[in-house]
Amino acid sequence: MLVSLEKVIGETIDDASKDLRKLSLAIHDNPERAMKEHKASELLCNYLCSKGFSVEQQAGGLETAFVATHTSSAGADGLCLGFCSEYDALPEIGHGCGHNLIAISGVAMFLAIARVLDVCRVPGTVRLFGTPAEEAIGGKIKMLDKGVFEGSDLLMMLHPTAGYSGSWHSQCSLSMVIEYFGKSSHAAMAPWDGINAGSAAVVAMQILGIMREQLKPDWRTHGIITHGGSAANIIPSYSRIEYTVRTGWSSDLETLRERVLRIFSAAALATGCTHKVTEEFAYLDNQDNQVLGSMYEDLMRKEYDVPPISDVGGSTDFGNLSHRFISLHGMFDLAGTGVPNHSEEFAKNARTEEAHKRTVFAAKSAALVAGRCLVDTDFWNQVKRAHNEKGNR
Ligand SMILES: [Zn+2]
Ligand SMILES: [Zn+2]
Structure with a gap:
């Protein structure tokens, strides 16, 4: 046959x-x-x-x-x-x-x-x-x-x-968009009046970089800042990151997800911004x-x-x-x-x-x-x- x-x-x-x-x-x-x-x-x-x-x-x-x-x-x-x-x-x-x-x-x-x-x-x-x-x-x-x-x-x-x-x-893969909301201000005349959303994005990316030391071999994290500010002389009131986390097995995805969500919150706390996370889609292994x-x-x-x-x-x-x-x-x-x-x-x-x-x-x-x-x-x-x-x- x-x-x-x-x-x-x-x-x-x-x-x-x-x-x-x-x-x-x-x-x-x-x-x-x-x-x-x-x-x-x-x-x-x-x-x-x-x-x-x-x-x-x-x-x-x-x-x-x-x-x-x-x-x-x-x-x-x-x-x-x-x-x-x-x-x-x-x-x-x-x-x-x-x-x-x-x-x-x-x-x-x-x-x-x-x-x-x-x-x-x-x-x-x-x-x-x-x-x-x-x-x-x-x-x-x-x-x-x-x-x-x-x-x-x-x-x-x-x-x-x-x-x-x-x-x-x-690999399992979860993509998310993170937005930080601050307050604009003149970057030379009154920078102390602003809340820098661009800094929140930078802080988040730095902690994410440090976190990589402790990732399992089949985990991946990668992303880009898609909006960091509009002009050098304005304290940015808004920033935006696109980020993806991946794990070899679906049982690990939640662990890694929670870790990066904590980091995005920490960056908001550190800079005085508020933030919003939109989770887009999860591909399973x-x-x-x-x-x-x-x-x-x-x-x-x-x-x-x-x-x-x-x-x-x-x-x-x-x-x-x-x-x-x-x-x-x-x-x-x-x-x-x-x-x-x-x-x-x-x-x-x-x-x-x-x-x-x-x-x-x-x-x-x-x-x-x-x-x-x-x-x-x-x-x-x-x-x-x-x-x-x-x-x-
Ligand atoms: Zn492809
Ligand atoms: Zn393909």
């Missing part, structure tokens, strides 16, 4: 490869930032509609999200598999995270499994989730909150990086399924003959899905050069023919893993057991 599965998946993705390349280049050449991915979303929806799939746009009330669905010709009474496509770009460096490739890998896996359902006469459903704003506000978290993923038995996505892996344990991950890695190893990578770092909103659903976030090597994500060089590499080939191969591999869940009951039971046994730390 796996042989014919491989054939159906391989042929379906190869047939779509030229179209996928066009979509990938169009998205790459028109980088759109989080929640502004109108063209990318439209392109993908139009393509899926042209192939006869039903597509719901603005899924979960997010303007650039969508869900495409296909039910097997053998009926819906089976597993419901889902794939995620991302398509948001980064400021200044465009597709420096290769989300144009994630977009087409999701489409490729969706097309392949839709075909498997029909050709192999397996009852079930496959859905493609167009998930915006991974790099900024966590589109998947908002879609999850709106119930868009409900009913899924398995969720998968792929991401390019400097190596391949089927077991990415990503990604908890992949070992059975799915091992099969994916074995298939990738056959092609690349190098071991999978571990300890990739970074965070994803897919992590939040992994806490709720059986899932696989597979990584694939972009060009074998070790270039890190979020760089201009990575953006260039995400446009090459070689990157396309590697995306196609990774999509075939992951689709084969998904397809096996549909046709091999023993394998699916192992996957479910691995999911139930994994405990959140």
Whole structure:
């Protein structure tokens, strides 16, 4: 069965490869930032509609999200598999995270499994989730909150990086905005009458720097002052910091959160300012399924003959899905050069023919893993057991 599965998946993705390349280049050449991915979303929806799939746009009330669905010709009474496509770009460096490739890998896996359902006469459903704003506000978290993923038995996505892996344990990540409010005054005539909100931001950043000595190895803190004052001759009445904290495990996130919140309060107290903290979104750590991950890695190893990578770092909103659903976030090597994500060089590499080939191969591999869940009951039971046994730390 796996042989014919491989054939159906391989042929379906190869047939779509030229179209996928066009979509990938169009998205790459028109980088759109989080929640502004109108063209990318439209392109993908139009393509899926042209192939006869039903597509719901603005899924979960997010303007650039969508869900495409296909039910097997053998009926819906089976597993419901889902794939995620991302398509948001980064400021200044465009597709420096290769989300144009994630977009087409999701489409490729969706097309392949839709075909498997029909050709192999397996009852079930496959859905493609167009998930915006991974790099900024966590589109998947908002879609999850709106119930868009409900009913899924398995969720998968792929991401390019400097190596391949089927077991990415990503970091939890919490972003916040801190505002300090003071009192303006002439910086030379009456500085003593002012309350310096810019100083509060500086004090906060200094204590945060000192705190780093006592962070665990898998914790990260990083941020920028986005507003420190308006003019050198005015004591600033307002300042603003954007800050992110990350931990390897969700159980540590609250500890680190409390520490930095104490520091932001201390800076207000020290300078006589008031302050306000707005917590924006929390990405949870990604908890992949070992059975799915091992099969994916074995298939990738056959092609690349190098071991999978571990300890990739970074965070994803897919992590939040992994806490709720059986899932696989597979990584694939972009060009074998070790270039890190979020760089201009990575953006260039995400446009090459070689990157396309590697995306196609990774999509075939992951689709084969998904397809096996549909046709091999023993394998699916192992996957479910691995999911139930994994405990959140
Ligand atoms: Zn990224
Ligand atoms: Zn990314």
